[in-house]
Amino acid sequence: MKALCWEGVNKLSVEQVPDPVLRNDQDVIVRLVAGTTCGSDLHLIGGYIPFMRAGDVIGHEFVGEVVEVGSAVRRHAVGDRVVVCSFVGCGRCWYCTNDLWSLCDNTNTNPGIGQALFGADTGGIFGYSHAMGGLRGSHAEYVRVPFADYGAFTVPDGVDDTSALFVSDSVPTGWMGADLGGVQPGDVVAVWGCGAVGQMAARAAILLGAERVISIDRIPERLEMTRRFVGSEVIDYTATDVGAELRERTGGRGPDVCIEAVGMEAHSDGPMHLYDQVKQQLRLQTDRPTAVRQAIHACRKGGTVFVLGVFAGAVDKFPLGAVINKGLTLRGAQVHGQRYIPMLLERVAAGELNTAHLATHSVSLDEAPTAYDMFKHKSDGCVRAVIRPGL
Amino acid sequence: MAVPPTKKLFATAAGFTAAVFVLRTMAARGAEPDDVHRWLVVTVQRGPGDLQPDKLPTPLQDYGDRIETRLSPAPGDRGTEIAVRFRQPPPAQSASVGARITGDDPRQGLRLALREAKSLLETGEIMRADAPSTTRSTPGGKLIGLMSRRADGEGVL
Ligand SMILES: NC(=O)c1ccc[n+]([C@@H]2O[C@H](COP(=O)([O-])OP(=O)(O)OC[C@H]3O[C@@H](n4cnc5c(N)ncnc54)[C@H](O)[C@@H]3O)[C@@H](O)[C@H]2O)c1
Ligand SMILES: [Zn+2]
Ligand SMILES: [Zn+2]
Numbered sequence: 001m002k003a004l005c006w007e008g009v010n011k012l013s014v015e016q017v018p019d020p021v022l023r024n025d026q027d028v029i030v031r032l033v034a035g036t037t038c039g040s041d042l043h044l045i046g047g048y049i050p051f052m053r054a055g056d057v058i059g060h061e062f063v064g065e066v067v068e069v070g071s072a073v074r075r076h077a078v079g080d081r082v083v084v085c086s087f088v089g090c091g092r093c094w095y096c097t098n099d100l101w102s103l104c105d106n107t108n109t110n111p112g113i114g115q116a117l118f119g120a121d122t123g124g125i126f127g128y129s130h131a132m133g134g135l136r137g138s139h140a141e142y143v144r145v146p147f148a149d150y151g152a153f154t155v156p157d158g159v160d161d162t163s164a165l166f167v168s169d170s171v172p173t174g175w176m177g178a179d180l181g182g183v184q185p186g187d188v189v190a191v192w193g194c195g196a197v198g199q200m201a202a203r204a205a206i207l208l209g210a211e212r213v214i215s216i217d218r219i220p221e222r223l224e225m226t227r228r229f230v231g232s233e234v235i236d237y238t239a240t241d242v243g244a245e246l247r248e249r250t251g252g253r254g255p256d257v258c259i260e261a262v263g264m265e266a267h268s269d270g271p272m273h274l275y276d277q278v279k280q281q282l283r284l285q286t287d288r289p290t291a292v293r294q295a296i297h298a299c300r301k302g303g304t305v306f307v308l309g310v311f312a313g314a315v316d317k318f319p320l321g322a323v324i325n326k327g328l329t330l331r332g333a334q335v336h337g338q339r340y341i342p343m344l345l346e347r348v349a350a351g352e353l354n355t356a357h358l359a360t361h362s363v364s365l366d367e368a369p370t371a372y373d374m375f376k377h378k379s380d381g382c383v384r385a386v387i388r389p390g391l
Numbered sequence: 392m393a394v395p396p397t398k399k400l401f402a403t404a405a406g407f408t409a410a411v412f413v414l415r416t417m418a419a420r421g422a423e424p425d426d427v428h429r430w431l432v433v434t435v436q437r438g439p440g441d442l443q444p445d446k447l448p449t450p451l452q453d454y455g456d457r458i459e460t461r462l463s464p465a466p467g468d469r470g471t472e473i474a475v476r477f478r479q480p481p482p483a484q485s486a487s488v489g490a491r492i493t494g495d496d497p498r499q500g501l502r503l504a505l506r507e508a509k510s511l512l513e514t515g516e517i518m519r520a521d522a523p524s525t526t527r528s529t530p531g532g533k534l535i536g537l538m539s540r541r542a543d544g545e546g547v548l
Contacts, residue, residue, distance in 0.1 A: 005525065017525040024516045053535050055526035072515070090514045094436045094469055106510045109520040112542030124518070130539050136521040146518050 003057040003140035004368045009047035012369040017057065020136060020144035025072035028148040030082060034165050035062035035138045036384045037375040039195050040310050043264055044129060045372065049312055051113060051131035059139030060086040060126040061169035063161050075149045082152040084145055085337035086169040088124045091150035102334035108133045122334060139368055141389045153341050156349045162386060163348050166196060166355040172340040173308055174200025177259040178208050180331060181306035185209030190246055190255035190298060192291040194222035196358045196384050197308055198261035202232040203353060214249060216242060221381040229357045238269060246298045254300035263309030266290035279316055286313030296322050307332035358384045364391035427486050430474040431502055433509045439464040439471045448511040450504035475505055499544025
């Protein structure tokens with residue numbers, strides 16, 4: 001079959017690879033209907049997540065049709081239209097049973113790597129390096145889904161493929177930021193990043209009753225899209241002083257909850273950016289935490305900062321003093337998708353949550369390398385390029 | 392995607408640095424040599440009443456009398472702690488970095504058996520990596536391949 005493979009830093013190509021096969025009784029094989037580009041992939045492609053091998057298939061946000069089921073699968077049958085969570089959870093370890101699915105104990109086939117990097121291994125994720133499980137990704141004609149009874153969800157009839165697609169990863173990630181960030185009715189929430197993840201975090205904050213939600217980015221099309229489809233206020237961080245602007249809009253308090261949806265390759269115009277970039281390129285720090293720093297400074301005393309953006313290692317000039325002296329709660333997580341996906345599919349079906357606008361481009365697998373290039377450079381208004389192997 | 396060669400070099404070097412860091416951490420967890428007689432422990436999400444030391448899944452059963460096994464309830468309803476170690480402690484040099492990179496530390500096999508037993512008790516299976524492989528051999532890839540092969544027997548457990 002055809003698949004999109006990582007070939008080296010900033011090098012993707014479409015290759016012929018062997019079809020996946022059932023490896024465990026609780027697996028299913030899914031025929032891809034659509035997959036999409038995620039900001040997390042950019043960190044892989046750029047070489048910031050080092051545990052990739054030439055020929056690794058990437059992709060982790062997808063929807064498809066079940067074409068083969070293992071003998072122990074109970075909840076799915078051939079023909080089911082399913083959206084699959086990006087992280088694989090076994091459903092029965094302590095973490096899964098406590099709804100902390102991305103921390104699953106049983107789905108990372110290389111636990112020693114994560115344990116050395118972080119002190120403990122994470123659950124496995126599709127197509128996201130040998131440190132994060134070593135599973136094949138979904139930008140292919142077929143993908144094997146382990147523990148499918150827990151990670152694959154039947155798409156309700158009224159929900160189209162494109163709307164369901166984002167419920168795999170970006171929508172639950174955004175929702176988790178608002179939910180575990182503790183957004184309450186009456187809160188003012190600020191969200192850094194207007195990619196799919198940031199937009200969905202802002203939408204979740206609104207649905208959870210926030211009084212005001214303010215989204216921050218620099219890309220005009222994304223700011224406009226967020227204002228129009230998500231309904232939050234926006235700030236262009238290149239046009240103003242974000243901290244001052246947030247103080248002005250929050251009666252001098254600062255936002256109650258700050259959600260960071262930018263990640264390790266954050267951009268900035270300030271002098272710190274050059275410093276961060278040099279240190280990152282020289283590997284004196286692995287990540288550029290510009291937006292995290294800003295969120296910590298802007299957050300009101302006693303507020304919460306939730307980091308959704310992916311970071312891989314160590315950061316520099318981390319304002320720990322602000323965290324302790326302002327009494328902040330700092331939290332982060334990879335997506336606990338299984339916790340939210342059924343509820344999110346219902347909300348999409350009920351029309352409360354629009355996701356289809358995120359699909360700015362639709363391409364075939366052959367065009368996927370070009371689509372990633374466009375997504376990386378945010379050109380042509382690209383927010384999420386949908387890759388359809390059937391095209 | 393055109394990348395300036397220096398950037399590519401940096402990124403490749405970065406991958407390498409991180410990989411070496413992980414190998415070192417995997418192989419040398421502290422300044423002190425590892426205590427070869429320390430218990431290896433996992434917690435399984437099963438009630439203490441569900442498990443018996445002599446009826447644990449095959450990967451551990453296969454060790455027979457060569458290991459000691461201890462079961463105890465985990466605090467706060469977190470399941471059951473399973474602790475194992477070799478009755479006859481392996482020689483101290485088996486904990487050396489070299490032995491661990493070549494896969495000659497017998498505790499790697501025991502650690503793997505313990506993880507597999509946990510997975511079998513919790514889920515009824517041991518999740519296997521995808522096959523056949525889609526990757527091609529490159530120097531960086533070989534290093535990651537080595538780490539992946541060692542990774543299931545290494546770790547902080
Ligand atoms: N926690 C999880 O499970 C999870 C899941 C999916 C994605 N992610 C992460 O979330 C982040 C966002 O993902 P995405 O798919 O929306 O990516 P994206 O690349 O589409 O969007 C990132 C946005 O951040 C903006 N940005 C850059 N620097 C900024 C700054 N200093 N201040 C404000 N905005 C800035 C960019 O202009 C861009 O619009 C990534 O780091 C990704 O890895 C995490
Ligand atoms: Zn993602
Ligand atoms: Zn689990």
